[in-house]
Amino acid sequence: MLNGDERSALTALRSVVDREGISNLLSVYGVDTARWRQLAFDVLVLPEPLAGFLAFFTQGGALEPSQAHAVFGDATHVLQALGIFLETHNGITLGRLRLVWHLGCLVLCDRPGPKVTRYHGEDSFALARQILSISSPGRMLDLCCGVGSQGLLAARLGHIVHSVDIQEDVRKLYEVNAALNGLEDKMSFRCADLFDGVESIHFDLIAANPPLVPMPQGLSIGIISDGGADGLDVTARIAETAPQFMTANGHLILQGVSFGGPDGPQLAKVISPLISTAHEVQVFAIYREALADRGPFVEGLVHSFMGTSAVPDEVRTRYIDTAASVECEYIYSWQLVARRSTEPRCTIVPLYVRNKELWVA
Template sequence: MDDEMDQYSQLSKEFDRVGLTDLFEGISVAGDRFYVVERLFASGKVNQEYRGLLRLLYLGESVAQVNLKPFFELIQLLADAGIVILEDGIVNSTGLVLNRYRGVWIVADAPQSNPKRYFGPDSLGLARRLSPRPGKKGLDLCAGSGIQSLIMAAGGMTVTSVEINAETCATNVLNAKLNGLDGAIQTVQGNLYEKLEPDGKYDYIVANPPLVPIPNGLEYPFVGDGGFDGCRVSNEIVEKLPVYLSDDGTALMVGMMACADNDSLDAVSLVQAIMNSDLSGTMSLLGYDEIYPCSSLVEGVAWSAYLANPTRWTSVDEAIDEIYELYRNDHTVGVYYYVLRLRKNDPLDQGLKIIDNSNKKPCSEAWLI
């Protein structure tokens, strides 16, 4: 165990020593990673000897070992940690890439159509809003690769990090070790609350659940499927929040929710679940995507579904047409992006306050006005 801890400590120190930490601190983790690198290289930024390292660790591309000669010790440590593979003079990615956000390293899947070790815009939407509470207990539901858990633990909290997928759990543990935070994070493989002690209480519960509204009749990659209104898993989380949230605790969640034609937001299942619970708080609406044939949401869902199951359609255009019709069959006219903050009911502050800052306009970035 001590040898393993020393291995990850050496790797973190080597990141600092070769300048990788500061390089990654200066590169955006949002948006198209290939475009980010192309723009950096085209503008003449990034020292020449670091370009192969960026292709390997930021994009997940294979790079000739000779082009990484200045980083021999780093590459060996990465190989020992299972992040890269050395083979016949080539350094290959294991499908993982590095990210740096809010002072922590996060290893996650390289860009692909159906990531399981996920780190995306919704991850950032939640992570940027976290306010760690030193000395308090945190619970991270649908934790994925663990960015929320890492930020809370780095802020002095003890965290239970819950993730259902075994492969993703292993990456969650890797990230805790890489940041020297495995002593503060307990990673649990399970579905939401099922593996938790029934009388456990947490001061800060955060969740980034599967949240994409997927119309009935469409098979969609597991990691993002939030049910037809986007609220399927969020509703399950809300149902038991009063049991696990401490009396002065707070819950924080990001999500998307579909709205039907002529329906008010009060008809959305998540809003109803909160109104019927012992919880109060705010739901801030930050953006809105209208459903029409070439809307960004329809195209995004169609591309993901097509790449995950290319034999179902002859082209992505056919997928777009069918998926739009499926949304119409569900009477979905638009989708809101929201941030939800909840606490146990206070006699002076009951119910859910919905704050619409979207003005029926898209987000500038996901979960940003």
């Protein structure tokens, strides 16, 4: 848990971010990759000191130590001790971190790159939009919580949040983000494997952005991405167990990436346990791409293996072959919403018919 000095330093950091207009700018850029490319250009043309602060909070830019102390005061030393600020030969930086806007919350997370462990991306933003649709606050379970993005939003909406992640090394940044947003009294973190971290509590909302990238045998880009050969290993475990922990009016929100045929993603191992426990399931198939087309999503996957021993053509072939082994030729991004019903059924909503973005429908 953070001490009083650390919480005060994070309050001072938030005050600077708001006062200097960084919060407003970040709300415009969101997390869309194209917009962040625009941000890199805007840093070059914005007036000082705004440009310097924006580079500091988003792109690894440095502040002169004297400038950092003038702006953040005594909080500078506390934030250094917390590992948020790093002193380098170029000056004070955020190290690997960046600050992003998450539907009204500010989140410190890793900048994009290989082997990221403290993640926030476009899929985080997509899951948040579904959480916004749950109008009545209650008790929320945030599985695979990472740095706490979804829990922050839920707490801001009035939920009491229990968060679980298997990575102990995200705990500090989770607590930092809770304090940065003044929500630490509504949020708690436990390091565990999914429901092993939950006592006999029932939740009004269970949400998860689990490891979801299909990972053919012999390939790996780290625990936060590895969803098993079909992308559904962790997601299916959640779907099997979640009904035991949901209130009568509770909702389960999941999202993932998986192989499928022309009519939708192949999700039987996720949907079946929910139907068998009397749930109505809606699957929003957001994006579809033929693996053989070497489209932007597949090429993005290939690019993610840069820095490993995997050869690009080998990665493409393994994805195509793995999908073909289960009679699939497409890869989908999707979201699932389930709730109890007297008429359990599954409906697939083919948003990909009109949508060309991986996570933005």
